[in-house]
Amino acid sequence: MSVVTSNTRPQVVAQTGVRRRSTGQLLRRSLMYLVLILGAFLSLFPFYYMFMASTLRKDDVLKQPPALFPSGQLFDNIGRLAKDEQLGLGEGIQNSLVISVIFTVLTVLISSLAGYAFAKYKWRGRNLVFFLFLATLMIPNQVTYVPLFKIMAGGNPFDLNWLGTVQAVILPGLASPFGIFLMRQSMSQLPDELIDAGRIDGAGEFGIFWRIALPVMRPTLAALSIFMFQSQWNSFFWPLVAQVNTIPTRIGALSGASIIDYSGIMTVTSLSVLPLIIVFLLMQREFISGALAGSVKG
Amino acid sequence: MQSVVSQPPEVRSRPGLRISPKLAPYVFVAPAFILFLIFMAYPIIYSFILSLQTNRDGEQVWHGIANYTRLLGDELFWKALFNTFIVLVIQVPIQLGLAMLLAVGLNSKILKGRGFFRAVYFLPAITGLAAASVIFRILFADPDGIVNSFLSIFSFGPVHWSLDEFWNRVLLILVITWRWTGYNMVIYLSGLQAIPTDLYEAAEVDGASKSTQFFRITLPLMRPIILFTTILSTIGTLQIFDESYLLTNGGPNNSTLTVGFYLYRTAFRQADFSYASTIAYGLLIFIAVLSFLQFKFAGNEEN
Numbered sequence: 001m002s003v004v005t006s007n008t009r010p011q012v013v014a015q016t017g018v019r020r021r022s023t024g025q026l027l028r029r030s031l032m033y034l035v036l037i038l039g040a041f042l043s044l045f046p047f048y049y050m051f052m053a054s055t056l057r058k059d060d061v062l063k064q065p066p067a068l069f070p071s072g073q074l075f076d077n078i079g080r081l082a083k084d085e086q087l088g089l090g091e092g093i094q095n096s097l098v099i100s101v102i103f104t105v106l107t108v109l110i111s112s113l114a115g116y117a118f119a120k121y122k123w124r125g126r127n128l129v130f131f132l133f134l135a136t137l138m139i140p141n142q143v144t145y146v147p148l149f150k151i152m153a154g155g156n157p158f159d160l161n162w163l164g165t166v167q168a169v170i171l172p173g174l175a176s177p178f179g180i181f182l183m184r185q186s187m188s189q190l191p192d193e194l195i196d197a198g199r200i201d202g203a204g205e206f207g208i209f210w211r212i213a214l215p216v217m218r219p220t221l222a223a224l225s226i227f228m229f230q231s232q233w234n235s236f237f238w239p240l241v242a243q244v245n246t247i248p249t250r251i252g253a254l255s256g257a258s259i260i261d262y263s264g265i266m267t268v269t270s271l272s273v274l275p276l277i278i279v280f281l282l283m284q285r286e287f288i289s290g291a292l293a294g295s296v297k298g
Numbered sequence: 299m300q301s302v303v304s305q306p307p308e309v310r311s312r313p314g315l316r317i318s319p320k321l322a323p324y325v326f327v328a329p330a331f332i333l334f335l336i337f338m339a340y341p342i343i344y345s346f347i348l349s350l351q352t353n354r355d356g357e358q359v360w361h362g363i364a365n366y367t368r369l370l371g372d373e374l375f376w377k378a379l380f381n382t383f384i385v386l387v388i389q390v391p392i393q394l395g396l397a398m399l400l401a402v403g404l405n406s407k408i409l410k411g412r413g414f415f416r417a418v419y420f421l422p423a424i425t426g427l428a429a430a431s432v433i434f435r436i437l438f439a440d441p442d443g444i445v446n447s448f449l450s451i452f453s454f455g456p457v458h459w460s461l462d463e464f465w466n467r468v469l470l471i472l473v474i475t476w477r478w479t480g481y482n483m484v485i486y487l488s489g490l491q492a493i494p495t496d497l498y499e500a501a502e503v504d505g506a507s508k509s510t511q512f513f514r515i516t517l518p519l520m521r522p523i524i525l526f527t528t529i530l531s532t533i534g535t536l537q538i539f540d541e542s543y544l545l546t547n548g549g550p551n552n553s554t555l556t557v558g559f560y561l562y563r564t565a566f567r568q569a570d571f572s573y574a575s576t577i578a579y580g581l582l583i584f585i586a587v588l589s590f591l592q593f594k595f596a597g598n599e600e601n
Contacts, residue, residue: 032403039400040418046433062442114330121323136338140537142558143578146565147341175333205322234426236540248428255432255544262436269429276424288484
């Protein structure tokens, strides 16, 4: 109803100004489309260039006049990279997958359990512990990297010697203040009646969490999982320091070479970006809501 | 929610695994808390202890606040902060302005292809910073990159993106803008969509122009979100590492050296863990102060 009134009223009021108004509107609309299309081009061009350059011969990327269209060298590039034993691309891909998947599953589970405990139970020390988690949201990760390196390298008091291992990358970020915060928010919307009903049915506390609370949280869990997977998949600083071979650190290794293999770098970069693009196209809603929620930590 | 109520799931668990409701929260929070203590709380404290020590002949010895006085007089640290500050002052307003422009455009009811544009603008935000950095490094290669080829059409350049301090900073700003504008746009768009449309309808009836509507309705209502994205961008900018390491390698004459990269070089190239920890705490203090000032500034204007 309100749509009808809002549409008719200005027309009645501005009867004489209709013509002028519509040309102005047309101009404004064209300008808006122009800006949006230019923005879309700038947004997409680096992706196009990356995929395009991954199909070029390695000396052709920076030749003049510049290459603008794909060529047929993609499999040659992949073959060359695969043969480079020092690079260890195969191991990098495997590590990236293993680390990202295990990290995501564990951190989502740990965050959900903690979030549930904060939201649905009253216990001594709850506010203090929650405050501790919350306080670290403000602390830059970089503060922890030197001590974490010393822990992983096997310094006191831990004798781990874990540099170069996947657990060195998985463990430090598992207790994510952001994940816990998000799950607490989400769990607090769970009706207490559901939990009480579960107790009356004779369910154990963990059973209630696992079979009643978690299934209801599915949208939040999906968004959190995507957010966590993406951040781990893209992570560069910590795997670099922990000396773990992942796809981003392979990008780093290639770009630090004295003679740079340009199409090789773009091939590995495509490999790094493509899976996320696919997940994004399939689950755009979860991706964006994860980012919106993730904006708590940035 | 209804599906849960209508078909109560099988929730009976084995008696052996039963935890009492009193004990349950402690058990549930334990994994997170133990990991937190080892990998978060302990490093934060350990880092502070390190910053008060120094390494003498392979032995950590107490050094008082000497590292902090060194930090105050460390030109490279100040240069790194200054570089970050330049990015903050120039890039953050550009990025947030662009994000707002695009969000307002996309929020328009008459626009076709809204979902398409939103997805396209968000796409850079899924890219890893390492990936974005090397893509831009090749796009902006000096002198033969495609951007220089494009500029040469207008008889401009070649621009020495990696040799000239000014253009090196421009390059850093460009990659950050590309990576984050769509992300902020999505945040703004969700804020804009929460503004009730009858506010604009009423303004329309009162004869308010589109720009008046923007400045009198949209901006004031979006204030908290704008503050929020400003703080996020500030914290994010102060922590830049990947771009400095992979795109500019600190830049000519350290023009795009960031605090994060300086910390990395100190810790992992010079193995000076104590001083690196001091740099980390210096960064921590700056982030705390800036966030506080932004909150305070925004809070005061509110009154």
